[in-house]
Amino acid sequence: MRRTEEAATDAVDARLGARLSALRAERGWSLGDVAQRSGISRSTLSRAERAEISPTASLLNRLCAVYGRTMSQLLSEVETEPALLVRAAEQQIWRDRGAGFVRRSVSPPHRALRGELVEGRLAPGADLAYDRPPVPGLEQHIWVLEGALTLTVQDDEHRLDTGDCLRLRVWGPTRFRCVGDTEVRYVLAVVLP
Incomplete structure (x- = not known):
C-alpha cells in the first residue's frame, strides 16, 4: 500500500510540475520573473517544474499567491476530470x-x-x-x-x-x-x- 501511495504522489508531482510550467508560459514569464515575484530561487523553480523535487507547502503557497489561486485550485488543475463524488x-x-x-x-x-x-x-x-x-x-x-x-x-x-x-x-x-x-x-x- 505504501508503495502505491508513493507512486501516486510522484504522479501528482509530475502533473503539478507540468502545470506550474504551463502557468508560467501562459504569462510569458521566465523562471527569473517567477523567482522575483515569489522569492523562490530559479533553480528550485526549475527543479519543481521538472518534478525533480516535491514542492513544500510553503513553496506551493508562494506560487499560488503569484498565480492567484488557492492550493486546492492549483491541485485540482492537475486532476484529469472533475467529479461530483470522490470516494x-x-x-x-x-x-x-x-x-x-x-x-x-x-x-x-x-x-x-x-x-x-x-x-x-x-x-x-x-x-x-x-x-x-x-x-x-x-x-x-x-x-x-x-x-x-x-x-x-x-x-x-x-x-x-x-x-x-x-x-x-x-x-x-x-x-x-x-x-x-x-x-x-x-x-x-x-x-x-
Missing part, C-alpha cells in the same frame, strides 16, 4: 515530508471551486509557516478533529484542542504548529472572497 480511497493526498504535513483534498476537485474541504495532518512538533495567503482575504474555518494545534494569524496566536473551531480571514502570514505529543488532524474549510 475516500480516491481523494488526492499530498505530502510535505520535510515539514511533517499531509494534506487530503476531501472536496471533489473543480477549477471553479469557491468553497472546499481539506483534511490536514501534522506530525508531533511539525511547524508549517506561510508568509502570505494564496488569495488575500481568504476565509478559513479550522476544526480540530484530534490533537492540539497552535495557529498564529499575523501576530495573534490561537490554541485549538480537539473539537475547537476557529474562523478567520487571512490577509497576512499564518503558522500551523502541532504542539502535542501526538499527531493533530483537522478539517480546513476554505471559502474564496
Whole structure:
C-alpha cells in the first residue's frame, strides 16, 4: 500500500510540475520573473517544474499567491476530470515530508471551486509557516478533529484542542504548529472572497 501511495504522489508531482510550467508560459514569464515575484530561487523553480523535487507547502503557497489561486485550485488543475463524488480511497493526498504535513483534498476537485474541504495532518512538533495567503482575504474555518494545534494569524496566536473551531480571514502570514505529543488532524474549510 505504501508503495502505491508513493507512486501516486510522484504522479501528482509530475502533473503539478507540468502545470506550474504551463502557468508560467501562459504569462510569458521566465523562471527569473517567477523567482522575483515569489522569492523562490530559479533553480528550485526549475527543479519543481521538472518534478525533480516535491514542492513544500510553503513553496506551493508562494506560487499560488503569484498565480492567484488557492492550493486546492492549483491541485485540482492537475486532476484529469472533475467529479461530483470522490470516494475516500480516491481523494488526492499530498505530502510535505520535510515539514511533517499531509494534506487530503476531501472536496471533489473543480477549477471553479469557491468553497472546499481539506483534511490536514501534522506530525508531533511539525511547524508549517506561510508568509502570505494564496488569495488575500481568504476565509478559513479550522476544526480540530484530534490533537492540539497552535495557529498564529499575523501576530495573534490561537490554541485549538480537539473539537475547537476557529474562523478567520487571512490577509497576512499564518503558522500551523502541532504542539502535542501526538499527531493533530483537522478539517480546513476554505471559502474564496
